[in-house]
Amino acid sequence: MRPRTRVGDYLRLSxxxxxxxxxxxFPDGSEQTFAETNERVNRLADAMRRRGVEQGDRVAVVATDCGGYVEVLLACMKLGAVYVPLNNRLVDSELLTLLRRAEPRLLFVSGRYLATCRALLPQVASLTGLVDFDQSEGAEAYEALLASGDDVEPDVDVADDDVIGLAFTSGTTGLPKGVLQSQRMIKSLIITMSIDYEIQPGEFRYTASPTFHIAGQGMILMHIFRGFPTLLLPQFEPGEVLRWMRGGRLTGAFLVPTMISTLLDHPDAAAGGYDAMRSIIYGGAPMSPTLLRRAMETFGCGLINAFGAATEGGLQTVLGTADHRRALAGETHLLGSLGKPAFGVELRIVDELGRDVPRGETGEVVTRSDAVMNGYLEMPEETALAIRDGWFWGGDLARMDEEGYLYLAGRSKDMIIRGGENIYPIEIETVIAGHPGVAQVAVVGRPHDHWGEEVVAFVTAAPDAVVDVDALRARCRAQLAAFKVPADVVVVPEMPLNASGKILKRRLRERFPAPVGAEA
Structure with a gap:
């Protein structure tokens, strides 16, 4: 007899x-009940088991959001298999790197990625099958696979420390970090979201974060845990999202600031009709106070700011609806805050030696909770740096005021967040450095009103070489996902260096003005 409730049980219980x-x-207004979904997931799990997927095996997905995508995740949870959601915006070489690292047994795809994944299939030794959600001709159809299984509840004991998810922090030209997510982590994240997102009975919500992100997965799983509907749209399309927000039924949404900005600029945004909306949860990137005020005035609902290195450390801080109301009432400094520690999260601000810094001083954010990853796939040294004595070190720098509110000061690891996408400069630097005309390269984030940040590369020319900026950007486009391609490549005569010869990226960032509309 199983001694505990699994994440995979949440669907059955609802x-x-x-x-x-x-x-x-679904987008056309059609619906699939909890009973129907549970039966379909059971059939899929049984079909996958017959195809040789056992507890601990990995199952990858490259797709846009759809019901089948979520069903695959839920079936994996019931089987004790490990789901591997991959970013569908990656180029072929990036996908191949991640598939080889993940070693999945099955790969589920949307039709638009079928040709790419079919070409990669012979190069991934672990793969035994490719299943297409969109029933494309010549491919194994998802519905046919599902129909081949029986409606039986899998009885698999999944321990809380067992890994049920493998998420890659980036698709790199080097070795990507695979985050090992345990059942305990996902259960804790779901409960924290349910509490801190102020979820009420009778909700109907949408998450614009794609299902390959932990935010998208977590939101949908939390909806299933609480037993209310999720609006599933293939991708974020502002006109369609506004139509649902103004339709009198949708009660809430999760959006990154870039999407909120896009919605506010849409001609239909000012028409009103948001009476059913209870709250908008935002996160994943910086958001200016000006944009926050516009959102609060236009949509007229509560706002909640969610912050955290969620893939590895779960939800870390939350600025709730009451905090936003305080800000509107005159305490405007709160609009620049990340809020206070999330439910069940112990948070400290420390120096490089792990000592607590005084209130008001900047240090690194470290947290301890059940929502911390098990570690990185086959990377023990990186795991030891990220998890120290049970505390997660995510590299974010912040200060805490006397009330306990957190204010972000930067990121020690120089990660760039563009429109909610995490970008690691080393990926882009490696591609650019491979060009024979480049001597040195440094990639940094530049503030941007719409995207939060955009990528800028600084380069110096190799001796007797002339740097072709267009050629460098074309090289990046060929080897990297589009959101990682530098908006600008700036050729400089020399890089600012410290005494050890290391490039001082902060000096490069000092060249950029603050984004228009940003306030202290």
């Missing part, structure tokens, strides 16, 4: 409580 309540609502 189907027992509310069998006729919609679990998924």
């Amino acid at each position: 189907a027992q409580r509310s069998p006729d309540v919609p679990c998924f609502v």
Whole structure:
């Protein structure tokens, strides 16, 4: 007998409580109930088991959001298999790197990625099958696979420390970091979201974070845990999202600031009709106070700021609706805050030796909770740096005021966040450095009103070489996902260096003005 409730049980329990309540609502308005979803997931799990997927095996997905995508994750959870959601915006070489690292047994794809993944299939020794959600001709159809299974509940004991998710922090030209996510981590994240996102009975919500992100997965799983519908749209499309927000039924959404900016600039945004909306949760990138005020005034609902290195450390801080109301009432400094520690999270601000810094001083954010990863796949040294005595060190720098509110000061690891996407400069630097005309390269983030940050590369020319900026950007486009391609490549005569010869990226960032509309 299984001694504990698994994450994979949440769907079954909600189907027992509310069998006729919609679990998924699709773009055309059609619905799939919790009972129907549970039956489909059981059939899929049984079909996958017959195809040789056992507890601990990995199953990868390269797709846009759809009901089948979520069903695959849920089936893996019931089987004790490890789901591997991959960023569908990566180029072929990046996908191949991640597939080889993940060693999945099955790969599920959307039709638009079928040709790419079919070409990669012979190069990934672990793969035994490719399944297409969109029923493309000549491919194994998802619905046919699902229909081959029986509606039986898998009885697999999944321990809390068992890994159920493998998420890659980036697709790099070097060795990517694979984050080992345990059942304990996902359970803790779901409960924290349910509490700190102020979820109420009778919700119907949408998450614009794609399912390959932990934010997208976590939101949908939390909806299933609480037993209310999720609106599933293939990708973020502002007109469609506004139509649902103004349709009198949707009660909330998770959006990154770039998306909020896009919605506010849409001609239909000012027409009103957001009476059913209870809250918008935002996170994943910096958001200016000016944009926050516009959102609060236009949508007229509560706002919640969620912050955290969620892939590795879960939700870390939350600025709730009451905090936003305080800000509107005159305490405007709170609009620049990340909020206070999330439910179940112990948070400290420390120096490089792990000593607590005084209130008001900047240090690194470290947290301890059940939502911390098990570690990085086959990277023990990196794991030891990230998790020290149970504390997660994510590289974010911040200060805490006397009330306990956190204010972000930067990122010690120089990660760039563009429109909610995490970008690691080393990926881009490696590609650019491979060009024979480049001597040195440094990639940094430049503030941007819409994207939060955009990528800028600084380069110096090799001796007797002339740097072709267009050629460098074309090289990046050929080897990297589009969101990682530098918006600008700046040729400089020399790099600012410290005494050890290391490039001082902060000096490069000092060349950039603050984004328009940003306030202290």
